[in-house]
Amino acid sequence: MTRRADIVGWGKYVPSRVLTNADLAQMVDTNDEWITSRTGIKERRIRGEGETTTTMAVAAAREALTVAGMDAAELDLIVVANSSPDYLLPAPANFVQHELGASCPAFTIAAGCSGFVYSLVTAGQFIATGVYRNVLVIGVELISYAIDYTDRGTCILFGDGAAAVVLQPSEDGAGLMAFELGSDGGQAHHLWVPGGGTVNPISQDVVDKREHYIRMNGQEVFKFAVRKLSTCLRNITSQAGVNPADLDLIIPHQANLRIIETAARTLDLPLDKFFVNVHKYGNTSAASIPLALVEAIEEGRLKPGDTTAMIAFGSGLSWAGAVVRMGEAVARATPQEQVALA
Ligand SMILES: CC(C)(COP(=O)(O)OP(=O)(O)OC[C@H]1O[C@@H](n2cnc3c(N)ncnc32)[C@H](O)[C@@H]1OP(=O)(O)O)[C@@H](O)C(=O)NCCC(=O)NCCS
Known part of the structure; x- marks a missing residue:
């Protein structure tokens, strides 16, 4: 194996x-x-x-x-x-x-x-x-x-x-069963920091134009996100041999609740199959999926043997999905209890 x-x-x-x-x-x-x-x-x-x-x-x-x-x-x-x-x-x-x-x-x-x-x-x-x-x-x-x-x-x-x-x-x-990684660099300018790199090094002009900050075309990113949440989920579950409806929990990138709701409708899946904590933290970029995963474990939403799919999307534009079966470890105490015991 x-x-x-x-x-x-x-x-x-x-x-x-x-x-x-x-x-x-x-x-x-x-x-x-x-x-x-x-x-x-x-x-x-x-x-x-x-x-x-x-x-x-x-x-x-x-x-x-x-x-x-x-x-x-x-x-x-x-x-x-x-x-x-x-x-x-x-x-x-x-x-x-x-x-x-x-x-x-x-x-x-x-x-x-x-x-x-x-x-x-x-x-x-x-x-x-x-x-x-x-x-x-x-x-x-x-x-x-x-x-x-x-x-x-x-x-x-x-x-x-x-x-x-x-x-x-x-x-x-248990563990990582299937994945998909993707990149569409042709859409890079929809979510980027135009200044401060080697093409447009940091300068007074860059700072005055506020080009050292994130620029985003929200509507284009929204459409990309909904598309990728749906197609990536279908691809990774089919690779893993799991029906999307049989997933115990879906952990989507926490960017916007509307993106998650729209993807749930597209996939014809109930919203309560999707873990959501975006109301508390907003979009924490690379920390978003693991923050959601950790809270799902702490809240008892993931038990040994459960199958979850994590799907992320963002600057690049890029996307990445993984199907993971949870092992015995998630039956343990919450991190807070473990830390208290240590
Ligand atoms: C950013 C986002 C919330 C904007 O929502 P939207 O429904 O697309 O809104 P629009 O950009 O069409 O703007 C609609 C109006 O609201 C205004 N608006 C934008 N931000 C606003 C805000 N924070 N408060 C009040 N009004 C705002 C706009 O100026 C626009 O006004 P106008 O009609 O007078 O021009 C949405 O596009 C989004 O979430 N996109 C994906 C972003 C994302 O997830 N990025 C990270 C991916 S990793």
Whole structure:
């Protein structure tokens, strides 16, 4: 049997600072009713004093290691999904590895909101080949640094956060069953940061034009998202030999409740099959899928033997989906209880 990557530990970290719709209404021309009806978002978390991409990632990772009953020194690999690094060089994975006290290789995958599923699948290949046994995958985003808080079309959507999983080869067939990774770079300009890279390096002009912030064509991204949620789910479930209706839970990228509702209608699936926490955190990009996964486990929505599909989409434009069967580990206590016991 192929060695599948099984989720044996999980953890999350979100900043305590809350930015509500009412707060945003003080900053730009918007209101709670508009944001709630168009997106389902009520509040999001924004980094506080001293919080960085690395500190958030490390906090989530420590919790995941505790649940897995593993020391950082036992890790064989760390993969960090991130598009909001502490510095341009080196990538966050190196800082995270050092802070955790691990001595294994570590690298970062920058695939926007699809980054966590890309990273999970990448990590899964190292486990499938038998090269590595203990792999930590983190999705972390301090995306508020790239948000223009004078642009009401984008600033209402995003928030900061981190979540992590520990993977190990399964003994019983649980773990990563099927996946699809995708990219359509022809649509890159629909969701991008036009300034600050090598084509348009940071300068006073770039800053004056606010080109160092995220620019988005919301309607195009919306259409892409609904299309990809539906087609990717059909593709990965067919690959896994599972009927979409038989999935125990679907974990979609938490970008906008309307995207999830529209996809549910397209797929003819009940909305309660989709895990939703976008109202609490907004779109946390690479942290969105793992934050939802961790909360689903903590809330008892995923039990041993359950099958879930995670589907992400985002800048690139990119998409990524994975079908995972949950192993025995999810029967354990919540991370909070584990941390208290440690
Ligand atoms: C951004 C998004 C919520 C906008 O919703 P929408 O229904 O498409 O709204 P539109 O862009 O058509 O704008 C409609 C009107 O609302 C206005 N508007 C935009 N943002 C607003 C806000 N925060 N508050 C109040 N009005 C707003 C627009 O200016 C426009 O006004 P106009 O008709 O006078 O020109 C929606 O397009 C979306 O969620 N897209 C996907 C974005 C996404 O998920 N990105 C990340 C993917 S990883």
